[in-house]
Amino acid sequence: MSDMLALTMGDPAGIGPEITVGAWRALQHGGPSFVVIGDPGILTRAGGTVRVIGDVAAARGVFADAIPVLSQALAAPVTPGHPDSANAGAITASIARAVRLAQADEVAGIVTNPISKVVLRRAGFPHPGHTEYLGELCDMPGREVMMLACPHLRVVPVTVHVALRRALDELDAAAIIRATRTTHAALRQDFGLVVPRIAVAGLNPHAGEGGTMGTEERDIIIPAMEVLRAEGMDITGPWPPDTMFTPAARARYDVAMCMYHDQGLIPLKTLDMAQGVNVTLGLPIIRTSPDHGTAFDIAGHGTADPSSLVAALRMAAEMAVHRNRS
Numbered sequence: 001m002s003d004m005l006a007l008t009m010g011d012p013a014g015i016g017p018e019i020t021v022g023a024w025r026a027l028q029h030g031g032p033s034f035v036v037i038g039d040p041g042i043l044t045r046a047g048g049t050v051r052v053i054g055d056v057a058a059a060r061g062v063f064a065d066a067i068p069v070l071s072q073a074l075a076a077p078v079t080p081g082h083p084d085s086a087n088a089g090a091i092t093a094s095i096a097r098a099v100r101l102a103q104a105d106e107v108a109g110i111v112t113n114p115i116s117k118v119v120l121r122r123a124g125f126p127h128p129g130h131t132e133y134l135g136e137l138c139d140m141p142g143r144e145v146m147m148l149a150c151p152h153l154r155v156v157p158v159t160v161h162v163a164l165r166r167a168l169d170e171l172d173a174a175a176i177i178r179a180t181r182t183t184h185a186a187l188r189q190d191f192g193l194v195v196p197r198i199a200v201a202g203l204n205p206h207a208g209e210g211g212t213m214g215t216e217e218r219d220i221i222i223p224a225m226e227v228l229r230a231e232g233m234d235i236t237g238p239w240p241p242d243t244m245f246t247p248a249a250r251a252r253y254d255v256a257m258c259m260y261h262d263q264g265l266i267p268l269k270t271l272d273m274a275q276g277v278n279v280t281l282g283l284p285i286i287r288t289s290p291d292h293g294t295a296f297d298i299a300g301h302g303t304a305d306p307s308s309l310v311a312a313l314r315m316a317a318e319m320a321v322h323r324n325r326s
């Protein structure tokens with residue numbers, strides 16, 4: 001089994017190229033090792049020492065001296081900070097190629113550089129983000145689950161890349177049960193937690209305050225929790241969302257199931273954006289990414305922090321070890 005990781009190019013006009021070079025400098029002597037699927041010229045322009053290789057097997061002998069690259073040609077020239085939808089095909093092809101390498105066990109997992117959802121959408125890409133695209137590439141659309149993790153917190157949004165109004169309509173007991181079952185299994189298989197402690201957030205202020213500030217806790221969340229508890233899970237809540245992320249509260253759980261995207265991602269990114277990692281759970285392959293986006297506002301300035309990408313590479317490697325053991 002390979003321990004090499006595949007790193008996708010992300011949007012080449014974002015900070016992906018420079019954080020890739022920064023991550024390689026941080027890891028070239030200690031690993032984990034990775035092979036980039038992208039345009040070699042963009043990495044060279046970002047200051048990287050690059051070697052184009054023909055297959056993953058060649059990457060091992062290269063990584064200490066240069067960034068190994070499986071070349072993926074771009075359709076249009078790149079100006080940092082100015083994305084071009086003409087490159088959407090190359091960006092998504094890089095993701096699909098990484099997935100195929102993981103499915104063939106040529107790499108232990110994939111790590112994705114940030115993409116811009118709107119840039120891809122303008123080119124007709126039908127998915128809201130990597131998470132949903134990966135579900136489709138792995139032939140299990142709708143079964144993927146997003147988790148963000150940093151050393152102090154893990155959060156799983158039950159509803160993900162949808163408008164807040166639509167998230168409220170989509171939130172039902174089945175969605176909570178599905179996301180929690182996947183999270184529970186993944187924390188055991190990929191993170192080595194034997195009995196994951198799961199905290200469930202309420203939706204409304206004060207978790208509904210006994211039904212006086214909303215009834216979703218009573219009608220949706222508690223019934224879902226009863227099903228999950230009957231399956232043997234260590235599950236508590238629904239907790240008032242405004243106090244469940246304090247240090248004392250966080251010490252009592254391993255993961256917070258959140259009812260919508262920003263309920264979980266705001267506390268996580270505020271606590272530790274540099275070490276935050278985005279993980280897709282429930283897939284047959286391992287996938288992580290930095291928690292941040294393309295950062296077009298600073299692309300090419302040389303100021304982008306590669307820490308989150310380094311953390312994502314390390315987490316993917318650790319997950320692969322756990323998954324092999326289990």
Ligand SMILES: NC(=O)C1=CN([C@@H]2O[C@H](COP(=O)(O)OP(=O)(O)OC[C@H]3O[C@@H](n4cnc5c(N)ncnc54)[C@H](O)[C@@H]3O)[C@@H](O)[C@H]2O)C=CC1
Nearest residue numbers: 113114115116117118289291292293294295297298304305
């Ligand atoms: N996994 C992915 O592919 C993700 C993609 N995105 C996409 O990224 C695009 C931009 O999203 P934003 O909301 O602006 O978030 P963003 O994370 O790209 O940027 C937010 C702020 O943080 C700064 N920042 C981000 N990463 C940084 C780093 N490594 N070092 C230093 N500063 C950094 C940026 O300069 C900006 O001021 C959107 O199109 C969004 O869809 C956002 C999150 C994840």
Ligand SMILES: NCC(=O)COP(=O)(O)O
Nearest residue numbers: 129130131132265278289
């Ligand atoms: N806010 C998290 C995020 O946008 C992650 O998106 P993706 O990994 O699904 O592309």
